[in-house]
Amino acid sequence: MPAFAGELPEQAVAHAMRERVGPIGQIAAATPVSRGGALARRGQICIAAELRAQARQDRLAFRRLRPRFQPRQIRGAEQQARVLARRCRRDARPCRGPRPGRDDAGRAAAHRLLAEGAGVGAGQARAVLRQRDAVARRAASLCKADLVTNMVVEMTSLQGIMGRYYALQSGEPEAVAQAIWEHYLPRSAGDALPATSAGLVVGLADRLDTLAGLFAAGLAPTGTKDPFAQRRAALGLALSLGLKGVDFDLRQGLQMAAEELPIPATAESQAACLDFIVGRLRSYLLEREQGFRYDVVEAVLAEQQANPARVFRAVRELSRWVARPDWNTILPAYARCVRITRDQPEQFTVAPEAFVDPAEDEFWRALQTAESAPRRPGSVDDFFAAFLPLIPVINRFFEAVLVMAEEPTVRANRLGLLQRVAALAKGVADFSKLEGF
Structure with missing residues (x-):
């Protein structure tokens, strides 16, 4: 079991929630434009040499494939490559400040939700707890900073990856940089899970805020549309808790997230959000690769659906019993x-x-x-x-x-x-x- 597996104390989580981003009237101050700007202004890409090497490899590969393309396609590709190269060079220099309107304003950055409970376990030394809390809080305040950079604007798949490099180049501790990258994990079923408690905690905060806010705004996904990737966020939330074995009550987590929203979140919207998360958890457990019986999954979810870690344990245990x-x-x-x-x-x-x-x-x-x-x-x-x-x-x-x-x-x-x-x-x-x- 991971070193940070265990229960996140509700009292500590509630205390962290109060310090997360301040009053709801100041929620805009937590967006990537304001919070991320401090890091972006200081940041320099520490992989500029790697980018140049990759560009050289791409040029060689393009020359080998050149006979297969028409002249117009070649000119278009070369033009796009030049534009991207200029933007890469701009990102390699210290950024002069954030660019309003280029951030993902739909998600409040700098979440402090759950940071107080990062890695808390029985019998751990207070000094270790304070150190882990500080890492989670610092990572929470910087986790969306890279969204304002040209590199991530052009290649969104680099979010978190570039954030880690920016943080290291700016003098942040390795633990903070790692948590910035890990808070996006898992991105899908089968993906890697956060290896550190800080990465897990910040990722939970991000997903709880996203899901609670969108459901409160009436933007729940439909059968054909999921523009905000809420299914992925819900699955990542359930897998982070379930596969890591961290006891956490999703009802209380959604309630804490709802209290920080700039719009009212009704009990109905929170219940619908919880049902949505449980639905993604149910689908994962019923996948052919998992091999769990439908009646076993339903029996456990009927009593423990708000705690993914206990659901995973109970489903595995009950599956062994029904096979006796x-x-x-x-x-x-x-x-x-x-x-x-x-x-x-x-x-x-x-x-x-x-x-x-x-x-x-x-x-x-x-x-x-x-x-x-x-x-x-x-x-x-x-x-x-x-x-x-x-x-x-x-x-x-x-x-x-x-x-x-x-x-x-x-x-x-x-x-x-x-x-x-x-x-x-x-x-x-x-x-x-x-x-x-």
């Missing part, structure tokens, strides 16, 4: 408890002094043991480790007693026991969605 040869004896025992209680509108309280059958006493003792067993949040393995000893007890209970007894007190007690068993899976999975339930 004794699965047909495990699921029916739990299903009997759920089916008889799920239509009951009342939540019954168990009164041990009202037990009338030894099977009830045995059930009660086994249930208390299962409820007190140590369990990690959302862990399917821990749930079944606690539930397996209950299976023979449940079977004997149903053989010995009539749950729907005529006596109201006895009936309520027995229903209360079964409701407590059904509640063991809360926050883990909705097993009623599994095949054979």
Whole structure:
């Protein structure tokens, strides 16, 4: 597991959100024009020599292919090459300042969201935490600076790559430069993931801000149009958290992002945004390469959809359980408890002094043991480790007693026991969605 894997503390994240870009009335001050200008004015491309070498290689390749083109095509290509070369040379000199209107104003730069929680893990030294926080904050303030440069304007695929070179040439630490590049990762399924906590944190902030803002503005993607690449942003958000194993509640993240927007974000827009992210996560898990069953994915998403890291863990664990040869004896025992209680509108309280059958006493003792067993949040393995000893007890209970007894007190007690068993899976999975339930 990565060194920074773990839970991002909500209190620290909320504190970072307050310091992210200031009041919403000053949101324009965080755009690449103002924040990126400071770096762009100082920046020099440290790969000018590499660019010249690449240009020489391109010219040689072009000469070899020249007989295949018409004279008009050749002249057009040479003209484009000269224009691009001039702009490359301009970028190789210190920039004289930002150019208004050339930035991507649709995305607020310099996100500080989650920076306070960068790489936070139990038992880590305070000095290490402060250092990681500082890296994330600095990277967040510079991560969009390269968008105002001519190089990225001409070749947008270099965003982040050029930002890293600009940062290094400007004297920024290697960790900051690396985070500037990594905050764009992953760009698609199968792409590399951020290797540093700062890159992960800044990337989460960027995607949360983008998705929350566009949904609040009524610009959610449609079946045929996605001009702001929101599907890619949602998948990158889910994969960054899920594959890195970082516990984070997307509902709270979207709420924090919504509080910083210059427009109101309704609860409906945030719910729609979360559903959109979950939809991309579902599609990824159901891809042929992943090999997860549809009912397994749906069972886990029903309880843990807001936490991609737990979803990934739970889907893998539940897939192993449903493949066990004794699965047909495990699921029916739990299903009997759920089916008889799920239509009951009342939540019954168990009164041990009202037990009338030894099977009830045995059930009660086994249930208390299962409820007190140590369990990690959302862990399917821990749930079944606690539930397996209950299976023979449940079977004997149903053989010995009539749950729907005529006596109201006895009936309520027995229903209360079964409701407590059904509640063991809360926050883990909705097993009623599994095949054979």
